[in-house]
Amino acid sequence: MGRFIPLSIPNFEGNERKYVDDAIDQGWVSTGGAYITKLEEEMAKFLHTDNVAACQSGTSALHMSLVECGVKPGDIVLVPPLTFIAAVNPVKYQFAQPIFIDCDDSFCLDPVKLREFCETECSFINGELIYKTNGAKIKAIVVVHVFGNMADMESIMDIAAKYNLKVVEDSTEALGTCYTEGKFAGKYAGTIGDFGAFSFNGNKIITTGGGGAVTANKSATVDHIRFLSTQAKTDPHYYIHDEVGYNYRMTNLQAALGVAQMEELPEFIRRKQANFEKYSKLFENYELAKIIPFRLGTSSNKWFYSLEINRERITTEMREIITRLQDKGIQTRAIWGLINEQKPYLGEVTYKLEKAPYYAERILNIPSSTQITDEEIEYVAAEIKKLFEELDNGKK
Numbered sequence: 001m002g003r004f005i006p007l008s009i010p011n012f013e014g015n016e017r018k019y020v021d022d023a024i025d026q027g028w029v030s031t032g033g034a035y036i037t038k039l040e041e042e043m044a045k046f047l048h049t050d051n052v053a054a055c056q057s058g059t060s061a062l063h064m065s066l067v068e069c070g071v072k073p074g075d076i077v078l079v080p081p082l083t084f085i086a087a088v089n090p091v092k093y094q095f096a097q098p099i100f101i102d103c104d105d106s107f108c109l110d111p112v113k114l115r116e117f118c119e120t121e122c123s124f125i126n127g128e129l130i131y132k133t134n135g136a137k138i139k140a141i142v143v144v145h146v147f148g149n150m151a152d153m154e155s156i157m158d159i160a161a162k163y164n165l166k167v168v169e170d171s172t173e174a175l176g177t178c179y180t181e182g183k184f185a186g187k188y189a190g191t192i193g194d195f196g197a198f199s200f201n202g203n204k205i206i207t208t209g210g211g212g213a214v215t216a217n218k219s220a221t222v223d224h225i226r227f228l229s230t231q232a233k234t235d236p237h238y239y240i241h242d243e244v245g246y247n248y249r250m251t252n253l254q255a256a257l258g259v260a261q262m263e264e265l266p267e268f269i270r271r272k273q274a275n276f277e278k279y280s281k282l283f284e285n286y287e288l289a290k291i292i293p294f295r296l297g298t299s300s301n302k303w304f305y306s307l308e309i310n311r312e313r314i315t316t317e318m319r320e321i322i323t324r325l326q327d328k329g330i331q332t333r334a335i336w337g338l339i340n341e342q343k344p345y346l347g348e349v350t351y352k353l354e355k356a357p358y359y360a361e362r363i364l365n366i367p368s369s370t371q372i373t374d375e376e377i378e379y380v381a382a383e384i385k386k387l388f389e390e391l392d393n394g395k396k
Helices: 016-026 034-047 058-068 089-093 111-120 153-163 219-229 252-282 318-327 355-360 374-391
Strands: 052-055 076-079 097-101 122-125 128-131 137-144 166-170 195-199 212-216 289-291 305-309 363-366
Touching: 016 034, 016 252, 034 052, 034 212, 034 252, 052 058, 052 219, 058 089, 058 166, 058 195, 058 212, 058 219, 089 097, 097 111, 111 122, 111 153, 137 153, 153 166, 212 219, 252 289, 252 305, 252 374, 318 363, 318 374
Parallel strands: 076 097, 076 137, 137 166, 166 195
Antiparallel strands: 052 212, 122 128, 128 137, 195 212, 289 305, 305 363
């Protein structure tokens, strides 16, 4: 088999096998056990928050957050169009209506257009934001910290406070990203809004195979989410349920992996940041593509690296670019198809989508695993440049 440089794969350099074997030896492999509690405690300590509930996935974390927000059928949730579809699907689980607000140059929700939408398309009546077109209540905003890039939370939280909206931070890609300056200096992604959702899928900065976690600005709310995630069993001795619950609990085996991964998280972040700087230097002043930076005033986990293709010069379809790099042993991917253009969301309301479609056509994600070597980074950059120069329509 020839050379292969993957996009983003798990890294098990620490105590993963030791802790998983221990969980198996103890017989605690399912939805109970000490490693679940330990993972929740370690995450809360790392994030400087009071309480964290481990759960089945980032999607389940988002869903339970919307449940706690009080999102009901017919309500509206403001969402981004340029992200993974799982950020928006939980809105549909609640039979609510998403409205898509454009992104800014960070790929995250644009607070300027968010404010403009609230001011011009809605009325604020008796403490509730009402969408003028159909009279529906707007209950929440889902903010995604795309690729570990912090959204403009100062502006977004100001808007949410003004209009009495709940903020759900989709931090599934941003574990470890924090503000270093401004009002929220020292605050981590997922701990600024009302709720924060995290994912431990296999390609994330830490993994439990599957799995996720959720936190909230009130510890009692996190306790209730944990209760809901375990089928909302009211009586500890009998199968009594006073609420509709969910089978959203993390297993102890997954949590054992997670505890080991949390021990390695600071080193993983250090490597991600260092490798981003190496890529940035290699593409510095390159005319056919540029590395997208992360927000100033933040320390990002730099989970994924984004290359913006110069579409004035490179007009080749993204699929062909990805295929040709694959032939060179380099795994890449397009950013995402816009959610509002996909079948489940055709016909949903959008608001001034300009930058989202612009970036959807231009962004190529490049290998970003924590195990990638300097030589592999140099190879990736060289092969991309070689391909782009071959494809350049504006050759001099």
